[in-house]
Amino acid sequence: MALKHTILAFLSRQPLSGYDVAKEFALGFGSCFWKASQQQVYAELTKLEQQGSVTYEAISQLGRLDKKIYSITTQGYQELTDWLTKPCEPTAIREDLGVMGLAGHLVPSEVVIREIERRRQLHVEMVQQVKKLDEHFAQHINSLELKDLYMHLIIRRGIRYQEDWVAWCNEALQAIKQAVK
Amino acid sequence: MALKHTILAFLSRQPLSGYDVAKEFALGFGSCFWKASQQQVYAELTKLEQQGSVTYEAISQLGRLDKKIYSITTQGYQELTDWLTKPCEPTAIREDLGVMGLAGHLVPSEVVIREIERRRQLHVEMVQQVKKLDEHFAQHINSLELKDLYMHLIIRRGIRYQEDWVAWCNEALQAIKQAVK
DNA sequence: TTTTTGTACTCAAATATTTGAATACAAAAA
DNA sequence: TTTTTGTATTCAAATATTTGAGTACAAAAA
Incomplete structure (x- = not known):
């Protein structure tokens, strides 16, 4: 903890x-x-x-x-x-949206699509927010001392996470729209 | 919840x-x-x-x-x-490794590198595990009914998450090794 | 000038999660 | 044949997180 x-x-x-x-x-x-x-x-x-x-x-x-x-x-x-x-373990994943994988078919596909579109928007905004934390480092990216590099890398982790969510939302929306067409 | x-x-x-x-x-x-x-x-x-x-x-x-x-x-x-x-919110991120961004410079860089290498290995294994869940779907990927498509997409989310971690570990290890050289 | 936002801390209750121990039998492996 | 693994459930305690309410003043905005 x-x-x-x-x-x-x-x-x-x-x-x-x-x-x-x-x-x-x-x-x-x-x-x-x-x-x-x-x-x-x-x-x-x-x-x-x-x-x-x-x-x-x-x-x-x-x-x-x-x-x-x-x-x-x-x-x-x-x-x-x-x-x-000491070595640390990855935090357990807990993601409400996963329930859709078990029971999404019990609600109209519009509900699923709406939800993923909402998520997409949310993560787009998060990307912007996290990138702000990186602004200070992004400029002299090739001359960071270790202290700053570590912080930059953790911020990068945050940016990647949010961007990956956006990419997945795009992929998922395309696949679902294709399937219900 | x-x-x-x-x-x-x-x-x-x-x-x-x-x-x-x-x-x-x-x-x-x-x-x-x-x-x-x-x-x-x-x-x-x-x-x-x-x-x-x-x-x-x-x-x-x-x-x-x-x-x-x-x-x-x-x-x-x-x-x-x-x-x-009902709309659901993304789960809060909680990641032990993030502390390195604040205080990684207080321990030798070998410790940070060792930890990220460990993480990399862990996520490589996770990719394999999650991909197994997808095996059944991966074959007839273009003819999934909605019920299976939803499950496939959530598994895809899991795969992407683990793969993105691996990619970040690679990026981070390269940057740190470059910086301490 | 009134309202909102920001600073700054405390208490209490409810809910969720983790950790550890215990019971009991069947089947498979050593 | 003994040990390990798998099936199947329960109880208790500790720790972590969430939710909601309350106090009090300063500064900025409406």
Whole structure:
């Protein structure tokens, strides 16, 4: 389970508030490989702090709860590099649309086509979004230091994934339209 | 959450025991789009039976627990087609390897390379496995009825996914080896 | 100036998934 | 003949994720 280690990895780059970590998951680099809600992030940070993997500096704000700036500890850093060194397994695939393969014929083909067209549109938009994360790297692509290259490659993974979905949607739509013609 | 509807979809094709449904997830068509453990399947079938979406016929076996053959009910069938008719969202991406994009530079590049090579091998094997599911369809590919075409297309999605991973691994390995040279 | 958006954090409950153990017999392999 | 593999199901605990509500203020937009 990589929630812990993704958070540690963010904090290994710079101290962040829970709010900022959550934002990285929702809109930043995190969005291309791990989904986590704000509540999950806050809960995990509290746990990580209790376990000694991170510490925080409380910044008091008049009239409301303290803002907490979290940093990774030596222990947390060790946990992160240990984890990175161990082999990791691919995440299990879970895709609602797959049910169509078992029971798509129980609904009109228009429903299936509409659904795949919707998906296509969604992934087209995702390609654009993920490509934005890559903009900074795409320019000096041949002179990236390793740190940036790794990030670029993970973004590339995200772009490929979304593009492959679009390509499959095209293939599937063509085949279905051909078959129902 | 498609566990319920994937099970209903299996049962819409033929009555099955919990054991057989679990096998479909582990080794059969289910394996290319949804992961579920045997315990999950049994628990879900019990719940589905209580809610009236499925029924079972108990087959007594001397000396051990009854074998239960589950069938979908009219209500379950309705729930399935209703669900298929509603738009579904793509599953959130969760990929351990993504952490390398944030913190891969904290471990030796050999570790990153070794990990991607391992992944490559894994996905090469997955391509072979998923292609086996397609064998039956791949032959008379141009004369599939809709029911088979849908299943074929979902398998194609699985093949593409695994092949795209292999391609990315190749791309990434080349770029990293180039950079550390 | 009112409303919306953004910053920043907390609590609780429900649902889903993973992990581990247990029972029991048949058939096939060593 | 003993061991392993396959069939078939159940229970319990731990962990992870989702969903929904609530507090509070600042800044920007309408």
